[in-house]
Amino acid sequence: MDGHENWSFELGDERPDGGTLGRGDVCKREWKVMDWASIRGEFPILQQRVKGGRLIYLDNAATSQKPRAVIEAMSRYYECDNANVHRGMHELSGRATAAYEGAREKVARYLGAGSAEEIVFTRGTTEAINLVAQVFGAAFLQAGDVILLTEMEHHSNLVPWQLVAARCGARMKHIPVKDDGTLDLEVAAALFAEGGVKVAAFTHISNTLGTVNPVVELCRMAREAGAVSLVDGAQSAGHLRVDVRALGCDFYAFSGHKMCGPTGIGALYGRQEWLERMPPWHGGGEMISVVRLDGSEFKPPPMRFEAGTPNIGGAVGLGAAIDFIESIGREAIWEHDQVLTQHLLGRLGEVPGIRVLGQAVGVERGPVAAFTTAAAHPHDLVTFADERGLALRGGHHCNQPLMRRFKVPSTARASVYFYNTLDEVDEMIDIVQEAVRFFGGLD
C-alpha cells in the first residue's frame, strides 16, 4: 500500500479538491477523501424541511432515497427509449431491450455472478424469495425434508417458506439468536447434523439487529449437508461488496429500492445449475419458446422466470443506481456506514433507560440500531421525532418472532446510509433525549 495505510487526515485539513475537511468527510486509507457533502447534494429529496425541522431521514433500512442520476435515467428512458423488450423489430424496442439487458449485465457484474443468465429480475427481495420457495419447493421438497432458517429472518424470508412447508409437509427449523444478536453457530451445526436439511435460507445483515451473519460459513455448512443456500441480501446489497461466488451461495436475493434504485425492481441471483433444473413459475409471454394449445416449451433461464412485460424502467433505474454506488465505491460506503453506526451506538448509550438490540459497540455491523427507552414508547417517540422532521421507524420491522425472542413488543429504529451525517446523528440524539425527558415527566 506504499505506506498509505498510515496516512491520516484531521478536521480542518485541506482536501485534495481544495476544500476544507469537515465532519461529513470520512477518510479512506488511500489517496482519496470522500466528499460526502457533495454526494449528499445529489439527493434532491433531502434538501427539504418537514414539519418543524430540516428533514433527517433515518429510515434507510426500509427504503433509501434516490439520487438525481437514477431519477434522470428513468425519465430519459421514458422520454426517449420506451418500448416493449425482446419482441419488437423496431428501433425503440431494440434500445429498450439493450437497456434492460444492459441492466442485467450490470447486476451480474455487481454481484460477481458468472454470467447475466444467472440474474432473474423480480419485483424485489420478497418476490425473489417466493420464486425460489415455490419453484424449488414444488420441484424438490418432500414431506419430512427440513427447511432451515434463522430466528432473525424478516417475514419475507419466513412466510414464503411456511407456505411451502404447509403444502409439501416439509419441516421448519430455526437457528437461534444469542443475546448479543449473533447466530448460535454451534446449534446451527447441530441442526445441519440432524440431517434432512434441503434448504438453508438466512439474511446477510439483520434489518433489526444490524448483525452481519457469517454467510460464507453458513453456505459452506449448507453445501456440506447437501442443502441449497439462499442469502437474503436486502440489507447488504447496497452497503458492502457482495461476491456471490465468494459467498458460496446458491441464491442471493435483493431489492433495488434499498440501494438508491426505484421500488418494484430487484433481482435473484441463482447458480446456473439450479436455475436450469427449476421449472417455470408464472406462465405467460416472454418465458416461452413454443406454445401449442395443449402445451408449451419454455425458454432457458433467466427468461423462463420472467413472464409478461417486465419492469423495464425499473431495471434502467437499478442499473443507474449500481453505477452511482460504484462511482462512490462499496468499500467507502461500508467504511462510512461503520463510522456513522459506531457514532450512533455510542451516542445512544448516553440516553437514560436505553436498550439497543444486538451487538455491543465496537463490532462491525450493519448501519441499523433498534432500541427502546424506559420512558417513551416507540410509537410516541417516533411521533415526537416526526414533528421535528426526523424520520425514524417504530414497530416490529417485519421481525415479529425476533421481537418475541428479545421480549419487546416493538422498538424504534434508526438506520443510516452514506448520505447521512454525524451532525444528523447528533441531532437525532438531542430529539430522543428531549422525548425521553418529556414522556418521563421530567420536562
Added chain:
Amino acid sequence: MNDELRELYQQVILDHSRKPRNFGELAPPCAHVHGDNPSCGDEVDLYVRFGEGGEINEIKFNGQGCAISQASASMMTQKVKGKGKPEAAAMVEDFRRVVMGDGEPVDVDRLGDLQLLEGVRKFPQRVKCAMLAWRALEQAMEEGE
C-alpha cells in the same frame, strides 16, 4: 415542542399512561376481549362484568403499548363504568367522532376528559391506538359474558 404535539400529549393523557386506572384483570365470569394492533404491537386485554340489566358493573384492562392506547383505555374504563350498554355504545360512537374528526359528538359532557384525545385527529396513523380499547369494548358488549 410544537402545539400539535402538546395537544396530543396533554398532561392528563400522560398521567393516565404512566398511572393507568382500573389496570388489572377480573376473575371469571366476565367478558374478556383481547385487542391488538399487529402492525405496532399495542395490546389491550379488556375484562367487563355486566349487571343483570346489561350495565357495566366492573371493568378492568391489562395491556402494553403507546401512551395514547394506554391512556385511552384507562380513561375509557373510568367513564363507562356503571353505564348501560346503549349509553356505552353511544359513547363509543361519540369518541370515534372525536378522534377521527368525523362529525360532532352527540353528548360532549358525557365524554368529559376523553375529549382531550381530540388531538389524535391530526395524527391519522395514531387513531387506531386511541380506538384500540374502544373496539374491544364494542366486542365485549356484543359478546356479553
